[in-house]
Amino acid sequence: MKALSPLHPDDFDYWKAQHLLNRAGFGGTPAQVRGLVTMGFPDAVDYIVDYHRIDDEPVRSDRFDADIMRPMPQADRERMRTARRTNDEATLSEFRRRRQEAQRADRRQMRDIQHWWLTRMIESPRPLEEKMTLFWHGHFATNYRAIEDSYHMFMQNQLFRNNAVGNFKALAHGIIRDPAMLKYLNNDRNRSRHPNENLARELMELFTLGEGHGYTEDDIKQGARALTGYSFRDDTFIDLDSRQYRRRHDGGAKTIFGKTGNYDGDDFVELIFSRRACSEFLCLKLYRYFVNDMPGEPDKPRQRFIMAMARSLRDNKYQLRPVLKQMFASAHFYEASNVGSRIKSPIQLIVTAMRSLRTPTRQLGALAGAADLMGQSIFYPPSVKGWEGGRTWINTSTLFVRQNTLVYMLTGRLPDQYPWDDDGTTYDAMHLVEHLREPDGTINLRDAVTYLLRINLACAVLPERVDGLVAFVEKRGGRMDNAMLVALLSLIASMPEYQLS
Numbered sequence: 001m002k003a004l005s006p007l008h009p010d011d012f013d014y015w016k017a018q019h020l021l022n023r024a025g026f027g028g029t030p031a032q033v034r035g036l037v038t039m040g041f042p043d044a045v046d047y048i049v050d051y052h053r054i055d056d057e058p059v060r061s062d063r064f065d066a067d068i069m070r071p072m073p074q075a076d077r078e079r080m081r082t083a084r085r086t087n088d089e090a091t092l093s094e095f096r097r098r099r100q101e102a103q104r105a106d107r108r109q110m111r112d113i114q115h116w117w118l119t120r121m122i123e124s125p126r127p128l129e130e131k132m133t134l135f136w137h138g139h140f141a142t143n144y145r146a147i148e149d150s151y152h153m154f155m156q157n158q159l160f161r162n163n164a165v166g167n168f169k170a171l172a173h174g175i176i177r178d179p180a181m182l183k184y185l186n187n188d189r190n191r192s193r194h195p196n197e198n199l200a201r202e203l204m205e206l207f208t209l210g211e212g213h214g215y216t217e218d219d220i221k222q223g224a225r226a227l228t229g230y231s232f233r234d235d236t237f238i239d240l241d242s243r244q245y246r247r248r249h250d251g252g253a254k255t256i257f258g259k260t261g262n263y264d265g266d267d268f269v270e271l272i273f274s275r276r277a278c279s280e281f282l283c284l285k286l287y288r289y290f291v292n293d294m295p296g297e298p299d300k301p302r303q304r305f306i307m308a309m310a311r312s313l314r315d316n317k318y319q320l321r322p323v324l325k326q327m328f329a330s331a332h333f334y335e336a337s338n339v340g341s342r343i344k345s346p347i348q349l350i351v352t353a354m355r356s357l358r359t360p361t362r363q364l365g366a367l368a369g370a371a372d373l374m375g376q377s378i379f380y381p382p383s384v385k386g387w388e389g390g391r392t393w394i395n396t397s398t399l400f401v402r403q404n405t406l407v408y409m410l411t412g413r414l415p416d417q418y419p420w421d422d423d424g425t426t427y428d429a430m431h432l433v434e435h436l437r438e439p440d441g442t443i444n445l446r447d448a449v450t451y452l453l454r455i456n457l458a459c460a461v462l463p464e465r466v467d468g469l470v471a472f473v474e475k476r477g478g479r480m481d482n483a484m485l486v487a488l489l490s491l492i493a494s495m496p497e498y499q500l501s
Helices: 013-024 029-038 043-049 074-086 089-123 127-139 151-160 167-173 179-184 200-209 215-228 243-248 265-272 277-291 300-315 320-329 344-358 364-373 396-411 444-455 463-474 482-493
Strands: 254-256 259-262
Touching: 013 029, 013 043, 013 320, 029 043, 043 127, 043 320, 074 089, 074 444, 089 127, 089 344, 089 364, 127 151, 127 444, 151 167, 151 179, 167 200, 167 254, 167 265, 167 364, 200 215, 200 277, 215 254, 215 265, 243 277, 277 300, 277 320, 300 320, 344 364, 344 396, 364 396, 396 482, 444 482, 463 482
Parallel strands: none
Antiparallel strands: 254 259
16 A cells, blocks of 8 residues: 555544644634534545635734834944943943833733734634644744844744745745844854854754755855855845845855855755755654654654655655645544654643633733743744654643643633632533533433543543543532533543643
C-alpha cells in the first residue's frame, strides 16, 4: 500500500472527524463534528484546508499603532548629539523619559496583540489558518523581548497568516525581508566589512535544511555575505536598489553548495531550496506537529510516509496546501497509533477546551498568563529554536497549572479565589448531552458519562473510567444537571489522558 493512500470514505465516522478537527485545528463542538461527517470524506478535508472559501473578517494593517516605536526624526537626532557633546543632562533626561514612555506603551500593545491572537484562535471559522500561523511562529521563532517593537511582531504574525498554507519557499523569501527577524538575528548589522552569520546559520540549521544536513561552515559564511545589506527602515524592508543597500552589500563572488556567483539573499534562498533536504526537513516537522510527535527518529513506515510527503512537496514546487490535503486524507493519519499520540501544547489545551466545550472566554489576561506558566507564551518563544514541545510540556508544576486552568474555564474561579470572587459567568454544559435525551426527557447516566469521556479523551475510554464517574454521580443523587456536568468535566480534565490529542 502506498504511504499516502487515502482513507476509504466509508471509514470516515464521527470519531475520525473529531480527530481531524483536533489535529487540523483546535477541536470543535459535537455539532461541528457531525457537520463534517455529513459533508463526507474527502469533502470534509477540502473544507478544512481550503479555508479561503470561508468568509472571515480580514485583519486590517491599521488595527494596531505602527508608530509607538517609530525612529527618531533627524532633528531630534541632531539635538541629542548636541546634548551629549555639551553634557546637557536636562535634554538627555527628556529623551530618556520619552523613550521609557514609548517602551511602556509598546509593552501594553504587545499584551493587546497577544490577547487579540488568542481570541482569533478561539473564534476563527478557519482554524487551520491559525493552527498553521502558530506552527510558523514556532518554526521561525522570534521573541518580542529582543525586538522591542510590538508592531513588527504583529507584521510577522500577518506574514505567517498570509502564507499559512501557501508556498514555503515564498515564506522563506519573506522571512529574510521581515523586520522582526532581521532585528532578532542581527542581520540589520550585517555589513560587507563585518559579516554577521546569525541569519544565514539559522536559515539553514533551523528553518530549511536541519542541523548538519548538506551544508558546511563555509556555506554559512558565504550565505552571510549574500545577506549583507538586508535590513529595514522603520516598518519597511529597504529597497535593494537603494544607496544604503549598495553601500552595505558584498557584491563579490560567493561559492555556496559548490556553485559560484554574485549572489544576494534571494539567490541564497533559491540555492537552499534546490537541496532535497529542505523538503524532508519541513515534512518531518509537519509530521510531528500534525500526526505524531514521536520521540527519537521515525521508524521505517513513518519514514516512508514523511519521504512521500517530501516528494509531493517538491513536485508541488513547495506549495503546502496539496501536501496538507494528502496528509489529512491519508489512512495513516487516522491509524490508532496516531490517535492520542500528541501532548497538547498549552495553547492547544486552552483553545481546544473553549472551541469544543464552548466555555466562556473568561479573562484573556488570565488565560495568557496560564499559558505562560505552562510553558508557552505566544510572541515569547524561549529561543530561536522555538518550543521543543512533546513531553517537555508536562512536569509536576505544569500539570497542576493545566488542571487549574481547565477548572477556571469551566467555573470562572481561579485556585486562590473565594467562591464569591468568580467572574459571574455561568457555563452551560447541557448542550454536550442534549442529543442523548430520551423521549421522556431523561438522560441515561452511563451513556452520558461514556460520551463525555469519548469526546474529551483522544484515546480509548477505559471501562474503569466510566465506572468511576458513574459511581461519583450516583453518590451525589444520580441527577445529570448542569452542576453535575461541570463537576464531571472537571474530573475528566484532571485525567492524564486529557493531556493527549
